Amino acid sequence: MLVNGKQGNLISIRDRGLLYGDGVFRTFLATNGKVRHWPLHYQKLQRDCVAMGISCPDVAFLSAQLNDLLMQHTDGVVKLIVTRGEGTRGYTPPIRAESTIIWDILPLPDYPADWATQGIVAGLCQFRLSHQPRLAGVKHLNRLENVLAAAECKDSEVAEGLLLDASNNVIEGTRSNLFLVSQGKLVTPNLSRCGVAGVQRERVMIWATRHNMPLQVRDFGIDEMMKADEIFVVNSVIGLWPVRKLEQRLWINFPFAMKIFEFLKGEDA
């Protein structure tokens, strides 16, 4: 664990990351001392910092810290948090704030291997995401909506809960982005009002472009999702999980999801 370049696992109680959730973060896998798609993760971190007006550390600086971390811990889930830093009292962001940079590494999760190949059971959360266009897409530290949604999925059979917004559009999983395959095209939710636009979502979109697969980013509801030929969720830790069961609907084959699964496993951006 590194906090502002020093070994340690503590931060100040006056850090705005704690006080207001005033920061952004990234989560990704390290295996054999390497992480994949670091440039994409850095770009996303940078875009999120810009969206929040947080000073983003230089890529060379962060890359060096990441290398140090990977020398000590070769395998695990890497978490990188950048907060606006400490500030004077009150919500107003300080004019000159020095970002706090936090690195942590956690044990690899032990998800059943067949979730990636045979598919998962997904659930529908009752909780509804709110519309906040100023924060939509950004992976910031205000994650209470995800906490409340995840708290619903206590049924251990359900591997991921799917989230709708207040207008009943399907948006994402509690910790993943979602895609439908319908009549040979990919459809993924419009995240301009809520949701987090993750790096693996971007990579699926890159795959679609390279393979000339029609892609639509737009609103859709439960009915359309239930009629899809395939559904899958992605994130940088799980990779890709097809959905084999959602409510009463079952899916058996996931030909497109399996192709994309192989692409996401690879090194290509």
Next chain:
Amino acid sequence: MLVNGKQGNLISIRDRGLLYGDGVFRTFLATNGKVRHWPLHYQKLQRDCVAMGISCPDVAFLSAQLNDLLMQHTDGVVKLIVTRGEGTRGYTPPIRAESTIIWDILPLPDYPADWATQGIVAGLCQFRLSHQPRLAGVKHLNRLENVLAAAECKDSEVAEGLLLDASNNVIEGTRSNLFLVSQGKLVTPNLSRCGVAGVQRERVMIWATRHNMPLQVRDFGIDEMMKADEIFVVNSVIGLWPVRKLEQRLWINFPFAMKIFEFLKGEDA
């Protein structure tokens, strides 16, 4: 500063308060080694913990810690944070989490004294609050909306920014609750979809009840606010500030606000 009963100003980078904003907080004044309305603050903390499913520390336990703090620091702004504590990786709240209890005390703010008697210049924020009924009213640690709104009020003349929701209802100040006086009645926004229901708001409502002043908690927009006979904002640090200027509108006398100002200054619950 106290963290989990020990002197210190550091918390773990794995605390869910930092990771997800998974916690609640209180802010109030200490003067001459005393705080006012501690029972009301504790009750609010307890209600907010219940709303979030966070284990709330016992009142006797917290009161003893507060007394220790006030022995060392007699005057300042006290901040009490209760987070869900550390947890396993992921959004799902741990079944047995041990809350983290954080006390901090900050210097008294130096607001111009005439803001309380002559009124403030208020501004209208462009930023709009989102609707999230599951979190509305609760003073939790997901405060990015307040940060974004406060960032707009860089004009030093503006003492407080007023916030509307996505439906253009007036909701609150960036760090205060808001009341109108109109034709002898008090009107304050409905906070069932967004906003924080603060302790001083509750005390104003108690005052209205005791003085048989009609009180309405309901939606209203800018037009109605501009036609009000008086506008004032309250919180536990500032007490009460009447608004003397908002956009092109000026107010000179605040007879009701001044009565309530005196009540809020007092010891009465």
